[in-house]
Amino acid sequence: MRKLWLDIGNTRLKYWITDNEQVIEHAAELHLQSPADLLLGLIQHFKSLNLDNVGISSVQDPKNNARIQQILELLSIPVYVAKVHAEYAGLQCGYDRTELLGIDRWLQVLAMANATESFCIVSCGTALTIDLTEGLQHLGGYILPNLYLQRDSLIQNTKGIKIPDVAFDELSPGRNTIDAVHHGIFLGLLSTIEKVLQLHPCQLILTGGDALLFANHLVNYQPIIEQDLLLKGLKTYIDNIK
Structure with missing residues (x-):
């Protein structure tokens, strides 16, 4: 087909x-x-x-x-x-109101969750989203502005700072304003992911356009990159329609 x-x-x-x-x-x-x-x-x-x-x-x-x-x-x-359900294919949604959970996050969780493992699923897209699972229970998660949204917000709200579109690939202390902004934002997001993993030790899954960038700085957590995770979840959803 x-x-x-x-x-x-x-x-x-x-x-x-x-x-x-x-x-x-x-x-x-x-x-x-x-x-x-x-x-x-x-x-x-x-x-x-x-x-x-x-x-x-x-x-x-x-x-x-x-x-x-x-x-x-x-x-x-x-x-x-696809729609978010309180329970679907055995997976329990962690949100109090299921209609407030983004379908993209739900499908990514649906793609990975199983009865015997726990996951921290980080989507590095327009927003950086973090979802936690424990077996077939979705525990909820976190939403943060991504690298570029944070950078753009700082530009708009800080007079006199002009920051070009350069790569986020270093964590050393910035020795100029441009590097200080980029390295600081990247360090903040990486630190958030590490803190979540300290509180909830589990397998780290990365997806989205910046997944490889984050994976390069989170090697101690042995991240798995799943570039087509939403597609996998969408297939799982359709396969389980009754």
Whole structure:
């Protein structure tokens, strides 16, 4: 079977095409706050692929999600929309109100959680999110601005500081303002992850665009990088629909 998998995040639309579970096409594009328009531009391509069904994860608001589903109806195939549940496939959600947990985080937890292991799942995307599991119990987590959001916030709120877009790859004390900002932000996020792991010792899982960057500075925790973790979770979700 040939399937389309959609991940519509805050800034990007990602999709995978699988044929008999093998990824044959993958792309990620900025949607510039208009994911439905971007999807509409892709729909003819999707039509040409003779797809059997669609699985979708979207963090958009109800209005955007309704338009996205209308566009996907043009494919005339079943569309499965992932939602957060208090319990799903044995996994217990750790949020008091399940509707407040992002579907992207829920699917990443669903992808990893099992009865015998515990995980710290860190997604290094637009936000840096941390979710903890103990067996099939989701314990909740943390959300922080990522490297670039913190840097941009500092620029906007500090007069006279102009900080170029340079790499976050050092932790030494900055000997100029640019390095002090970048190294300080990176050190702060790494220290947060380390503190969480001290409080909840478990296997560290990293996903998202900056996963390798963080992994290089967290080697003592033997991190595992899972670049397509949301896709894995979305597949698990669809497989368990009753």
